[in-house]
Amino acid sequence: GESVGLHLPTLSVQEGDNSIINCAYSNSASDYFIWYKQESGKGPQFIIDIRSNMDKRQGQRVTVLLNKTVKHLSLQIAATQPGDSAVYFCAENIRDSSYKLIFGSGTRLLVRP
Amino acid sequence: DTAVSQTPKYLVTQMGNDKSIKCEQNLGHDTMYWYKQDSKKFLKIMFSYNNKELIINETVPNRFSPKSPDKAHLNLHINSLELGDSAVYFCASSRGTIDEQYFGPGTRLTVT
Numbered sequence: 099g100e101s102v103g104l105h106l107p108t109l110s111v112q113e114g115d116n117s118i119i120n121c122a123y124s125n126s127a128s129d130y131f132i133w134y135k136q137e138s139g140k141g142p143q144f145i146i147d148i149r150s151n152m153d154k155r156q157g158q159r160v161t162v163l164l165n166k167t168v169k170h171l172s173l174q175i176a177a178t179q180p181g182d183s184a185v186y187f188c189a190e191n192i193r194d195s196s197y198k199l200i201f202g203s204g205t206r207l208l209v210r211p
Numbered sequence: 212d213t214a215v216s217q218t219p220k221y222l223v224t225q226m227g228n229d230k231s232i233k234c235e236q237n238l239g240h241d242t243m244y245w246y247k248q249d250s251k252k253f254l255k256i257m258f259s260y261n262n263k264e265l266i267i268n269e270t271v272p273n274r275f276s277p278k279s280p281d282k283a284h285l286n287l288h289i290n291s292l293e294l295g296d297s298a299v300y301f302c303a304s305s306r307g308t309i310d311e312q313y314f315g316p317g318t319r320l321t322v323t
Contacts, residue, residue, distance in 0.1 A: 198256045198259065201255070
């Protein structure tokens with residue numbers, strides 16, 4: 099069935115360290131993936147996306163890795179800052195669906211000062 | 212400048228009432244969405260409109276009815292509100308149907 103899940107519901111990291119948030123997806127027909135950040139009381143904010151014809155994409159301090167073989171997606175945040183504390187969602191778009199994004203359950207990132 | 216705006220931000224009402232949430236985007240996008248986020252932070256698509264045409268209609272009670280008067284607006288009307296409707300409702304928009312979605316600030320609906 100359609101499902102996107104996360105291995106760790108809460109991740110605590112020291113300020114300045116790198117963070118890695120993981121996501122597993124189950125549908126091999128998914129062709130587009132997005133990471134969103136949601137701060138308390140706000141709407142989800144786009145971080146980075148990747149299409150299925152790529153394995154890696156880099157943004158400012160963030161990198162998304164896509165492993166289609168094992169249906170795994172990860173978000174790496176370099177030099178994590180207090181402002182990175184939020185809930186992070188991965189989402190997948192399934193090629194054969196009616197263009198809807200399926201969201202994972204979210205991982206809370208806590209940055210320790 | 213606010214890209215995707217929603218009103219109201221908070222909505223407290225009693226069971227059985229009818230209420231509406233409004234959404235507007237000034238990004239010139241063709242596609243708009245409504246999502247529901249429950250108390251466990253799970254986000255689920257409810258509806259999507261592309262150029263004012265309904266393209267996604269998930270399994271939601273027919274008490275929920277979206278209305279798109281034009282491409283920049285997608286409103287959500289809810290009839291006969293129930294306790295289980297309490298959640299945060301997010302509006303979003305995207306340029307096309309497979310593009311990044313921009314979310315509004317959310318409307319926290321509390322049904323008592």
